[in-house]
Amino acid sequence: MTNAPDRALLLMDYQVALCEEGPHLRMPPLAAQVAERGVLATAEKVLSAARTAGWLVVHVRLAFDPTYTLRTNRLPRFDAYPDQRAMLADSPEAQIVAQLAPIEGEPVVDKGCVDPFVGTPLRDVLAAEGITELVLGGVATNLVVESAARHASDAGLQVTIVEDMCASFRADFHDFSVQNMLPLFGTVTTSVALLGEM
Structure with a gap:
């Protein structure tokens, strides 16, 4: 992996409707997997480390x-x-869920589809900031994470996917993506390994 100035953390779709039990929940199976896998706590640790390391942090959400x-x-x-x-x-x-909420200086990209690059300025922003490597986390694994990994790798970026920052609607959907699809587009790692390198 490269050093901090060339690397960005992309946090995708960690939203109230998708990740939190309560009156605004739209995707109960996804939220259940997020909770079971401890995804938000893991993402919070990686986010904190990325901020400390001076990485660019970009938040992506589905919003109309x-x-x-x-x-x-x-x-x-x-x-x-x-x-x-x-x-x-x-x-x-x-x-975006409170524990992963953007702080001042962290851009939020609103998208109207699955892929965070389609119809958004995300690729141009990353290019302008000199980013060559993306570290990905988000929900759902087989939707936004896979779409981002495919698009970013085709655009010439190095991609790292933090497996335990991700979840899908069913455990087998997540596992299939992590084991069979995501390795085609980047390096799959864990938060422990990533934090150890940082």
């Missing part, structure tokens, strides 16, 4: 404008968002 016109994914399964007026950018459910 009131018209939903900026939604780039037009598949029927995404129709529920405008139909239910869900995941509006300023709604409680779309917010």
Whole structure:
């Protein structure tokens, strides 16, 4: 891995509606896996270390404008968002969970699809900051994490996926992605190994 100035931590979709039990929860199976795997606590440790090391930290979330016109994914399964007026950018459910909340100076990228690079300035921001390596964590493993890893590696970035910062709707979905798909696009590691290197 390269040194801090060239590396960024990308935290993806750690949102209230996806990760926290409570009135705003939209994805109970995903939140259950997040809790069972201790994903938020692990992500918090890595985030703290990344901040201390001076890495660029970028937060990504699924969040829509009131018209939903900026939604780039037009598949029927995404129709529920405008139909239910869900995941509006300023709604409680779309917010990043408190323990991983951005601090001053950390950008938040709003996306209207699965892939954090599509329809967003993310790639341009990383290029402008001189980033050559991305360290990824997020939910769901087989959706946003896999999409980001594919896109970033095709764009010429070195990709590291922190396995225990990720979860999916079912344990076998996560395991299949980690064992079979993600190694095609980057290096799969653990938080313990990453923190040891840092």
